[in-house]
Amino acid sequence: MLFGAAAGAFLPRIGYRLTVPYGSPARTGCHRCGRPFPPGPAGWIHAGAACCTGGRWPVVTSALAAGLLAAALGPVPQLPVHLLAVIPGLLLAMIDLGCQRLPDRLVGTLALVGGIPLAxxxxxxxxxAVFAGLLVGATYLAIALLPGQGLGLGDVKLGAALAFLLGFAGWPAVAVGLGTAHLLNGAIATWLLVTRQARPIPFGPALLAGACTALTTV
Structure with missing residues (x-):
C-alpha cells in the first residue's frame, strides 16, 4: 500500500495536464487560478494536488489497488509487474473519466510495462496471451464498427492490451476481467437510465477495475 500511495501522489498533476480533448496539447496551467506550470520535468513531477484541484482520490485508489494485489498474489515474481502497471492504468482511468479519451501512448505503456516482464x-x-489480446481486440473492433458506436477505438485498444496481460494468468482471468467490466458499466448505465441521467459512459475505468478484480480473485 505504501508503494501505491507514494506513486499515486504524483499522478494528479500528470492526469490533470493530460485530461484534454483528442488532438489538443497538454494543459500548460491551472484552469481555475490561471497559474502556469513550470517548464520541463518540474511541470510534470509534482506530489499532491495538480494545483487548485483535489489530489486525494488517486492516492487512495492507487494504495487500495496495490494493497489488494499484494494481499491476493503474495510474494510472487508477477507482483512487482502488476504494481507498476497500476500507475499507467490509474492515469488512463483519470483521463477517461475527465474527457472520455484513452491516449495511445499510455495504453502502449501499460501493455509494455506489464507484457515484457510477464513474458x-x-x-x-x-x-x-497474444491470442487473448487479438481475440478481444478483434471482437471489440467489430462492436465499435457497429451503428451506435457502443465502443470507442481507445476502448478497443485498452481491452486488447488488458486481455493480453490477463492472458498470462489464464483464460479464466480474461473472462472474469472482461465480464466484470461489462457488468459494472451495465449497472451504471441502468442506474443512469432509471434516474433519467443518460449520457455516454467511459468504459476504460470499468475495464481496468475488471482486470484488477480478475487478478485478485482468479
Missing part, C-alpha cells in the same frame, strides 16, 4: 517470467504463456 520473461512465463514464456510458455506468451502464445495464449
Amino acid at each position: 520473461l517470467i512465463a514464456p510458455d504463456r506468451i502464445v495464449p
Whole structure:
C-alpha cells in the first residue's frame, strides 16, 4: 500500500495536464487560478494536488489497488509487474473519466510495462496471451464498427492490451476481467437510465477495475 500511495501522489498533476480533448496539447496551467506550470520535468513531477484541484482520490485508489494485489498474489515474481502497471492504468482511468479519451501512448505503456516482464517470467504463456489480446481486440473492433458506436477505438485498444496481460494468468482471468467490466458499466448505465441521467459512459475505468478484480480473485 505504501508503494501505491507514494506513486499515486504524483499522478494528479500528470492526469490533470493530460485530461484534454483528442488532438489538443497538454494543459500548460491551472484552469481555475490561471497559474502556469513550470517548464520541463518540474511541470510534470509534482506530489499532491495538480494545483487548485483535489489530489486525494488517486492516492487512495492507487494504495487500495496495490494493497489488494499484494494481499491476493503474495510474494510472487508477477507482483512487482502488476504494481507498476497500476500507475499507467490509474492515469488512463483519470483521463477517461475527465474527457472520455484513452491516449495511445499510455495504453502502449501499460501493455509494455506489464507484457515484457510477464513474458520473461512465463514464456510458455506468451502464445495464449497474444491470442487473448487479438481475440478481444478483434471482437471489440467489430462492436465499435457497429451503428451506435457502443465502443470507442481507445476502448478497443485498452481491452486488447488488458486481455493480453490477463492472458498470462489464464483464460479464466480474461473472462472474469472482461465480464466484470461489462457488468459494472451495465449497472451504471441502468442506474443512469432509471434516474433519467443518460449520457455516454467511459468504459476504460470499468475495464481496468475488471482486470484488477480478475487478478485478485482468479
